[in-house]
Amino acid sequence: MTMTYAVAGAQSASQHPMSARLDAYVANNEFDRPTLIVDVDRVEEQFNALKAGLGRADIHYAVKANPALEIISRLVSLGSHFDAASRGEIEICLSQGARPETISFGNTIKRPADIAWAYNAGIRLFAADADEELEKIAEHAPGSDVYIRLIVEVSQADWPLTRKFGCDKDTAIRLLDVAKSLGLNPVGFSFHVGSQTRKAEMWEPSLDALAEIWHAGKAAGHDLTLLNIGGGFPAFYGEAIQAPTDYAAAVMEMINAKFGDVATIMAEPGRGMVAxxxxxxxxxxxxxxxxxxxxxxxxxxxxxxxxxxxxxxxxxxxxxxxxxxxxxxxxxxxxxxxxxxxxxxxxxxxxxxxxxxxxxxxxxxxxxxxxxxxxxxxxxxxxxxxxxxxxx
Amino acid sequence: MTMTYAVAGAQSASQHPMSARLDAYVANNEFDRPTLIVDVDRVEEQFNALKAGLGRADIHYAVKANPALEIISRLVSLGSHFDAASRGEIEICLSQGARPETISFGNTIKRPADIAWAYNAGIRLFAADADEELEKIAEHAPGSDVYIRLIVEVSQADWPLTRKFGCDKDTAIRLLDVAKSLGLNPVGFSFHVGSQTRKAEMWEPSLDALAEIWHAGKAAGHDLTLLNIGGGFPAFYGEAIQAPTDYAAAVMEMINAKFGDVATIMAEPGRGMVAxxxxxxxxxxxxxxxxxxxxxxxxxxxxxxxxxxxxxxxxxxxxxxxxxxxxxxxxxxxxxxxxxxxxxxxxxxxxxxxxxxxxxxxxxxxxxxxxxxxxxxxxxxxxxxxxxxxxx
Structure with missing residues (x-):
């Protein structure tokens, strides 16, 4: 069954029962400058709701969405993993007790010195979408696991917004070979369905395109064990969205049907976790x-x-x-x-x-x-x- | 005579003789992260070049362009005045020795508490483009000088970019009356010709439209003593621009011809001072x-x-x-x-x-x-x- 948040007027969001703590805090305080107030219990509820739907998939919280220490600390205590965009974000996660093996360095554009620093800190999972990036990782994080980020162009999204990251199918499969030849361990693929994908059914065309590349990679002889489905988990901005557990469960159902037995599945909610x-x-x-x-x-x-x-x-x-x-x-x-x-x-x-x-x-x-x-x-x-x- | 910077290729900017100090510094230093290096002597040269053309007009440096303390301090020592967008920028100017009577609070969108703070710090010149803003100024900075910001729509600029600030002619003249009735001293008008106006001749249609409003205000019985011509002074980004002294002198020549005997003229270069x-x-x-x-x-x-x-x-x-x-x-x-x-x-x-x-x-x-x-x-x-x- 699919539950959607109803939208009746300008004040509907405030009627959401989970914002009561925020409402009380805001009502009882003055703010001398624009202030964001975050209810960390509400983050925990959202983590649990997403986790209930995602099942065996690992949640790697996209730290860039909000790196507040209290959020990271709470998510560490809940067993979340983390997707970090930079050395700075990795440092935040480690400072709050995250273990390095739960942190992926998911930016495809990394400074060599930051790769070396992350490797020394124990990070062993890196994203790449280009030859030069794999060369940097091989030099500064030898033997690490890498996943190749794909461009999956089936949505109606604007061209520039979908093409900054990732590479096409032929390049991706070639990069698996390149990674191996550089002594890295190419474990799988990542992609991004698009920010604020409001309903699970909107994932289907992208997952079909992704599955085709996944099976082509396996057919080319690569032992693919990691599927990173990225973010796209929505927040409520006025248009109806599917509730998080139902949404995540529906996405996982499609993945199980299309990909079969994948050892590790990663999901990277950011907006969908904290907005x-x-x-x-x-x-x-x-x-x-x-x-x-x-x-x-x-x-x-x-x-x-x-x-x-x-x-x-x-x-x-x-x-x-x-x-x-x-x-x-x-x-x-x-x-x-x-x-x-x-x-x-x-x-x-x-x-x-x-x-x-x-x-x-x-x-x-x-x-x-x-x-x-x-x-x-x-x-x-x-x-x-x-x-x-x-x-x- | 009009001098323009020639543009022959990608490296022409580096051939500009005044950047030699920057080139030497950059060549002799490593930077661990993206770094802006500013040659404060070059700012001084630019101030002097603009001043030579602007003559009796007061330069109010637009602090928002770059509030680095070394820049503000140098400009204070050169006798510059300052256009501040916020309490924060006023504090920076005062901290570097600027006298309050050389600082205008030029943002037309001010927080009441910031107006009161500025008034207590000695600021007596404020911008406004709306009834409610005048009411705030009258309450928190009683008796102060105010100038009304105009929309002057004669250029081909995009509508939204020109309309955030200012009001039309009829509203502006009405606001002079409102200011007076609130016990403020309505001294004149300001406008903005548009960012990066590359040649002085591009000012002419705007100045004609401005002059019409100016003379209408005087005809309505207002003793206008201040004309704030705003910014728009260009920097070199690859397309030819007129050299600063010639540019400023040509603008002042038009102003003298169109406005006659104005007691105080203000100019607010920001980009044109420091870029x-x-x-x-x-x-x-x-x-x-x-x-x-x-x-x-x-x-x-x-x-x-x-x-x-x-x-x-x-x-x-x-x-x-x-x-x-x-x-x-x-x-x-x-x-x-x-x-x-x-x-x-x-x-x-x-x-x-x-x-x-x-x-x-x-x-x-x-x-x-x-x-x-x-x-x-x-x-x-x-x-x-x-x-x-x-x-x-």
Whole structure:
């Protein structure tokens, strides 16, 4: 049975029962600057929900989604593994007690000195999608396990967003040979179905394409033991998503049917693990009209694209906003950040309905912002401090 | 007479005589992570060159372009004034000895607490473009001077980029009245001609539109004494620009002709003050092809959109890259940053010619990156540290 979160209006996200702790904390505290509050218990619930569906697959939390120490520490205690993008992220995981054998160095673009450092720290699993990357790994992490990242182009995703990482089928199978000839242990493949894949059924075409390459690799004589299905696990941003256990179980069912007996399966949820565990508290700085004839108001928040809301680029992610005046009549608003940068506009092509009574000083909550916010924040653009983070 | 910098090839920027100090420093040092090196003497030369053309206009350096303490300190010693976007930037200026009466709080989106703080610190000149902003200023900085920011829409610039700041003519003149009724001192107008306006003649249509509003304001009985012409002063990114003294003198000549006797003229160069004083040293992390059939190589650098090169968004600014192999044959490359983010691509629509022999570990210099790089850098996206800054 598939359960979806219902969406009835602007406040539906706040009705989600698991956000009650966040609501209470936000209601009882003042914040002097934009602040992300993360409910670590909610992360634990999500880990358990995903794990219940993923079964024997190892969860490698994508640390880049939110590297807060409290999150990493909790996930270590739950038995999570980790997908790290850099030496910095590996250091965070180790500092919270993660064992090196549970950490994969999943960035296909690694600095040689960082590979050597990771190898010395005990990391033995690395991603690659190119000859030169395998050469670096062979030199600085000799004998390690490597998986080859694939481009699986069956979705309607934009070309540039899917091609930065991975290589095509022929190159991938050739790279397995290259890895072996360099003394590495080529154990399998990884791919990425696409960020925010809202329903399990959307995985099927990608998994079919992946299975074809997987079986071709085996037919070419490679003893493939690791299938890394990457991320793509969704968070609720206003459009219905499938509940995590059902979602993960449905993906695993497809994998079992298409791939048969694979020794190790890895999944790398990031957004799907932590987004819904976080809420940003900020404030309205200004509401204005540019002209007496303007239909839209402009609403300027204390947070913008360069202080935490980078994923509004191209209006890609449409966050859920809550204000104390949401029972008042609504009108369309262009939303922007506080910096003197004309690119720091959040929503303009599709204006956001906000209360007509909204004014400077009003608190605004931005729901489900636990992933990909705090780390995108700039160090001090326009002299504003980075997004503050509080874990509860 | 108008002098333009000639552009003959990829290395022309390095031939610019004023970058010799930077070249020597870069050649004699190793950098363990992407590093911006700023030649503060070069900033001083640029200040003097702009000042020679701007004459009696006050230069308010746009601190957001680069708030490095050494730059601010040098500009204080040269008699520069400052345009600050936030409390944080005002604090930086004051810490380097700037007098409060030389600092304008130029952001039209200010937090009430920051206005009050600035007023207590002695700041008496504020920007506004809306009723609510004037109300905040009147409450927290009573009696202060304010200037109204205008939208001047005569260029071919994209609509959203020109409309975040400012208001139309009728609103602006009404706001002068509002300011007066709130006990503030409405002294004039500001506008922005558009970033990277490469030649002085490109200012003329905007200045004509601005002059019409200016004279309408005076005709409405307002004693206007301050004209803030904003920024737009260009830096060299590969396309010819007019030399700074000639450029500034030509702009001032137009202003004198169109506006007559204005008591105070402010100019706010940021990019035009510091961009050419900086160079970023980084390295190639990977060169690859996604498929045997690919025409383009992918070149991954140790710096990307989230660690300093934010202005490559939409491929808006096309930086000049230098490598030790620039005498070798060239071929087209898609360029990307080191993060596991598919949006972290620098140039793809217009691939960049780079040496066919380029490989991981090669040093890459990115010219004229002294502005709008270090502060855009994220705190730790993907676990990478922010762009390092060294002032020489």
């Amino acid at each position: 819904e565990a976080g809420v940003i508290a900020c404030e309205v700085l200004l509401v204005s009209r540019k002209s007496d004839r303007d239909v839209h108001r402009w609403v300027y928040l204390s947070i913008g694209r360069f202080s935490g809301l980078a994923e509004t680029e191209g209006e890609a992610i449409r966050y859920q906003f809550e204000t104390p005046r949401d029972n008042d009549a609504m009108g369309p608003c262009i939303m922007a950040g506080p910096s003197c940068d004309s690119a720091d506009v959040l929503y303009e092509k599709r204006p956001m309905p906000l209360p007509l009574t909204l004014k400077a000083g009003d608190r605004v909550l931005i729901r489900n912002t636990g992933a990909y916010t705090s780390t995108y924040s700039s160090v001090c653009f326009n002299g504003f401090p980075p997004l503050d983070v509080v874990c509860i | 050419e004083a900086g160079v970023i040293a980084c390295e190639v992390l990977l060169v690859s092809r996604k498929s045997d059939r690919d025409v383009h190589r992918w070149v991954y650098l140790s710096i990307g959109r989230f660690s300093g090169l934010a202005e490559t968004e939409g491929e808006a600014i096309r930086y000049q890259f230098e490598t030790p192999r620039d005498n070798d044959a060239m071929g087209p490359c898609i360029m990307a940053g080191p993060s596991c983010d598919s949006a972290d691509v620098l140039y793809e629509k217009r691939p960049m010619p780079l040496p066919l022999t380029l490989k991981a570990g090669d040093r890459v210099l990115i010219r004229n990156t002294g502005a709008y790089t270090s502060t855009y850098s994220s705190v730790c996206f993907n676990g990478f540290p922010p762009l390092d800054v060294v002032c020489i």
